[in-house]
Amino acid sequence: MTDFNSTSDLNGRYDIYGAVHKGLRKTQCELLPRLGSADFSIPQVALLTELRALLTLAASHVQHEDHHIHNALKARGAVSVERLDHQHDDHRKTFAELEAIISEIEKAPAAKRPALGRRLYLAFSAYVAHDLEHMFEEETVAAPQLWSLFTDAELAEIENRIVGSLPPEKSMAFMQIMIPASRPDERAAMLGGMKQHAPREAFDAVMEFAARPKLSAAEFADLVRRLDLVA
Ligand SMILES: [Fe+2]
Structure with missing residues (x-):
């Protein structure tokens, strides 16, 4: 057991x-x-x-x-x-x-x-x-x-x-399943790390094509607030 x-x-x-x-x-x-x-x-x-x-x-x-x-x-x-x-x-x-x-x-x-x-x-x-x-x-x-x-x-x-x-499209596909499955603090940490270390276009693409479509409006707003971004 x-x-x-x-x-x-x-x-x-x-x-x-x-x-x-x-x-x-x-x-x-x-x-x-x-x-x-x-x-x-x-x-x-x-x-x-x-x-x-x-x-x-x-x-x-x-x-x-x-x-x-x-x-x-x-x-x-x-x-x-x-x-x-x-x-x-x-x-x-x-x-x-x-x-x-x-x-x-x-x-x-x-x-x-x-x-x-x-x-x-x-x-x-x-x-x-x-x-x-x-x-x-x-x-x-x-x-x-x-x-x-x-x-x-x-x-x-x-x-x-x-x-x-990972090729970019596969990386995006993983982000699309991971972001909505994570806790608010976990997704902010994940995206925060990306914001700091990845190229800006890659971060923006993940926000637009993984986070925004896969989160509710309230969850997305919470993420933006935690990342200190302008929606
Ligand atoms: Fe395994």
């Missing part, structure tokens, strides 16, 4: 998983009931496009963790990285299976689509369940290992390498 009290405290340490995992949880958990209530006798092009976009981000995320976090952990002799590696391998298989069902729906005649839609809904529900547990494990088992083996500055450097490896 997991001890929720002893494993979940940040203790002021660098939270390398927090923002992106919040973004993935929010997006996945919101998509699931939409797949459940969708009428698949009509094509559902927009919904399937959103699902594909989410799966692309989730696949990139797994790859970033493998490449930048698991390799760093292995290099410093961490235990239990293999378990996370296997979970990532399972995720990759699931991504391929989900994509196969999506393509099948796109090609199927209207009469066959509802059954395929149900298959997609159930397969995605199983993926979300596994991923929620997997991310929990990362934040309660892998994160303490990272804290014991790396300084916060080193963890920030790992995260910067991940962010720096």
